[in-house]
Amino acid sequence: MSQMSTEPDGIRPSLTRREDIPDEQWNDWRWHMRKRITNLDKAREWIRPTLLEERAIAETAGKYRWSVTPYYASLMDPYDPGCPVRQQAVPALGELLEFSGAEVDPVGDMYYRKTNRVVHKYPDRVIMLITEACPVYCRHCTRKFHTTDVDGTYFERSEGEDFSEDLRYIAGHPEIRDVLLTGGDPLSYRDGKLEEIIAGLRAIPSVEIIRIGSRFPVLLPQRITPDLCAMLARYHPVWLNTHFNHPKEITPEAERAVDRLLRHGIPVGNQTVLLRGINDEVDTMRRLMTELLRIRVRPYYLYHCDNVTGVSHFMTSIEKGWEIMEGLQGHITGFGVPQYVLTTRLGKIPIARPYHRETPDGLALRNYRGEEMLVDDSVCPLTESAAAHGFRHAPDVTENRTTATGEGAR
Structure with missing residues (x-):
């Protein structure tokens, strides 16, 4: 099927641009959350959907959630379906294909779950899946079953259940010194609810480090407000890892969000996923890593894309990952080279070729x-x-x- 717009010539409404939105609204993250793109008509305000995209939007409806912030939509090329931002955010027919070996939970989150939210996979650290919600439902999410599948969840009970059981488990295992809040995206919560969770963790003497996994600096950097940063700074040491996948995502707004976190003493790391057709070229990945260093974000992991149900079409070969890593090592500064890993039920396994x-x-x-x-x-x-x-x-x-x-x- 041709990748063409279905709109007849002469009936194309004008596209929304960043310049069309008053600054007061554009700078308010709550406005973006209220105005998220969730259907084809809203998408047409920002991009010219192709026939394949329209079909994918229709056929994934009722199966996978779809949501894009106006900010992230503004980064899309409105006329190119191959745009690396657009591919990460707009449903594709590949999500409905069946791939050999695909699973909803290949990394074993449900296998290692100890409470409704706590996943205890490593000796001294746990993750807390505190929400299913995200500002943008990334099409390549490794927890797609939990976050994006309409009928899927890792929770045994409601997300809104009391957190006491989770905190009791962590307090009852003094070997746990490091807690990662993830989901979904923890910053989907308002500051007050997020602080309630973090304060509960900080009250546990054995918890030394609190980490937050959030893609808000990429998908909606306006969420990184002075008030949020000041709140997080009250509970140091707090770290934040985010998820830039392409240089196009490193914008002045994203840079300011990172700078605000750093000025409040919150180190920022990055976990990139190797994605077919998005960042699987050496030049693209070099630009991404050097741009991350420019804005003072430390490259941390390069994840090989997991064989996740609804995500497998983004997978490259391991050989492609080796090619990318060989193109980074020695060509950019050493601390700009991430660790290439495959996530399994055994944990994150480094798989770069030895030197x-x-x-x-x-x-x-x-x-x-x-x-x-x-x-x-x-x-x-x-x-x-x-x-x-x-x-x-x-x-x-x-x-x-x-x-x-x-x-x-x-």
């Missing part, structure tokens, strides 16, 4: 240009026994020392 291999003659190394060298075992011991053998052949550093009562003491 070394063991040989009978020592350690074979290669750099980002593909140049190789061999480091002899005597120069860089591979094992503790080899290292101890090297020390036995070293000069005795104690031979020339004087004691506190000897000549040197005087």
Whole structure:
């Protein structure tokens, strides 16, 4: 089917532009939440939907939620369905295809769930799935069943249930020192409700770090208000990880939101998902990482896209991920290179290609240009026994020392 608009020539209404919205409204995150795009008619105010997009919107209705903030819609190319922002936000027919091995929960959130909201997968940290709601229902969400599927949820009971059971579980496991609030997007809550949850966590002595996973800095940066940041700063240490996937998402508004968080002492990291047709080119990923560093966001993870029901059409091959990582390492500053991981029920598994291999003659190394060298075992011991053998052949550093009562003491 051709990717063409269904609107006949001469009957095309003018598109909404950022300049058409008064600043008072545009700068108010609540206005954007009220004015979210949730149907085809609203979409036509911002983009020219193609026949395939219109069909996808119709056929996913009743199956998957759809919501786009006016801010995020303003970043879309209104005439190009291949726009990297548009692909992340507008339903596609690929969401309805069946893929081999696809699951609704491949990372095991439900398997490791201990209470209605607490998922305890790692020894010293847990996640709290505190909501199903998001400002934009990203089409590639790894928790699509929980957030976007109309009939799906990870919750055993209502999201609005009391949080006491969750807090009791965390308090009863003093090994838990790190709690990540996620969902859905925790910042979908108003400040008062969010503070109630964070204050409950901060009252637990064993909880050292509170983290928030939020895509609001990308999808609706106006949500990062001075009041929100001041509230979060009362409960330090608080960290925030967000989710930029393409350089087009790094706007002046997003940069100001990040700056506001940083000025309140809240470090910001980024977790990018490798997405087919969106960021699966080396040049795109380099620009994304260097732009993140420019706005002082630390690249943290590059996730291989999970084989999630309704998401699988975004998956690339592992080989493509290796190509991307090889194009980053050595070509941009070291702390701008994220860790490439595959998320499984065993946890997040690093899967980047190694830059070394063991040989009978020592350690074979290669750099980002593909140049190789061999480091002899005597120069860089591979094992503790080899290292101890090297020390036995070293000069005795104690031979020339004087004691506190000897000549040197005087």
